[in-house]
Amino acid sequence: MxxxxxxxxxxxxxxxxxxxxxxxxxxxxxxxxxxxxxxxxxxxxxxxxxxxxxxxxxxxxxxxxxxxxxxxxxxxxxxxxxxxxxxxxxxxxxxxxxxxxxxxxxxxxxxxxxxxxxxxxxxxxxxxxxxxxxxxxxxxxxxxxxxxxxxxxxxLPLKTLRALFAISLVWNSLIGIAQVATQGAIGLRWLGELPINPTSSHFSVIQINGERWLRPYGLLSHPNIYAGALVIAILVCIPLLWSPRKYSRWAGLSALMAGLWALLLSFSRASWLGLVAGGLVLLPYIVRQWRKQTARAMLVITLGSSTLLLGVIFTFSYRDLLITRAGAGDPTLELRS
Known part of the structure; x- marks a missing residue:
């Protein structure tokens, strides 16, 4: 009432x-x-x-x-x-x-x-x-x-839900990736995008070597919330790899790759751990599907190898920022994280 x-x-x-x-x-x-x-x-x-x-x-x-x-x-x-x-x-x-x-x-x-x-x-x-x-x-x-x-x-019909989350994961990831590339807002104020700017003290940045690196916000109020939304969508989309339709399988794989890259760029440690925890929960399901559908196991191998490749590229590209977020550097360099 x-x-x-x-x-x-x-x-x-x-x-x-x-x-x-x-x-x-x-x-x-x-x-x-x-x-x-x-x-x-x-x-x-x-x-x-x-x-x-x-x-x-x-x-x-x-x-x-x-x-x-x-x-x-x-x-x-x-x-x-x-x-x-x-x-x-x-x-x-x-x-x-x-x-x-x-x-x-x-x-x-x-x-x-x-x-x-x-x-x-x-x-x-x-x-x-x-x-x-x-x-x-x-x-x-x-x-x-x-x-x-x-x-x-x-x-809910699971097929519809997964398709919806896959679409959401793609556009949400692209927004975050674009914000990182431009280091600022990308003109989506009409959708609620905040006027993010690395020079402002109101937004989450990582500062290193005198430079302020802006974390992606998507259309949300904080990078950690944005990363949490990505984690949910990624976990929901994993079963698309075993869809009976080839198009759905490869579309799901593409969405997962975009989501994983945006998640890495968020530098949200809690969300990274959340994805690992969610993956461990889904592991028995993944193993069962692997055994039932050997022909589609190649997609899982592709996902695993692609994830590893993304991790390597990310580590080499953002090594200094990663060290700062890991706490191995000067703790005063990280601001509003």
């Missing part, structure tokens, strides 16, 4: 009016057959996945530290649509999800943490001077939790 009231408040319409956004959406959803309801929810999920590497805010976004700060992000709206559509569809798929005890524990953990987030706002730091900070954080966590539960309940 918090989300319903929030959506209606945003539009400045009284919650009890019959033409509120939530009431209109409810009537639209309930009028559709079940399979169309599922497709509406899945459409919202896919749109959210497509926009997640985007930090774009609307022009009339609420001020920072306000209660509804989260509503200023474009990404919030497909998430809210997905949650409301799932709610008005009768919580489709939740009963099936409840048949798995582990998933039930996961759902209750998310709900419990969301309740705790709202409760803890009563004793949050600066609750007197900026009470909206804690509440907004709780709303963010609750929104993400409900979206995750809705996604797990309804499910």
């Amino acid at each position: 918090t989300l319903l009231m929030l959506m209606d408040t945003i539009c400045h319409i009284h919650i009890q009016h019959k033409y509120t956004p939530s009431a209109i959406l409810a009537s639209m959803i309930k009028a559709q057959p079940h399979w169309k309801r599922i497709h509406l929810i899945q459409g919202g999920i896919l749109l959210t996945m497509a926009l997640f590497p985007l930090w774009k805010r609307i022009d009339s976004a609420p001020a920072p530290f306000s209660y509804n700060y989260i509503t200023g992000f474009i990404l919030f709206y497909p998430m809210a649509f997905t949650i409301l559509a799932w709610f008005f569809s009768g919580l489709s798929g939740l009963r099936k999800l409840a048949q798995d005890k582990l998933k039930v524990i996961w759902v209750f953990a998310l709900i419990g943490l969301s309740i705790w987030a709202f409760t803890s706002s009563n004793w949050a730091f600066a609750r007197e001077t900026a009470p909206g900070v804690a509440i907004n954080g709780a709303v963010q966590y609750a929104t993400i939790s409900l979206f995750a539960i809705a996604t797990a309940s309804v499910g």
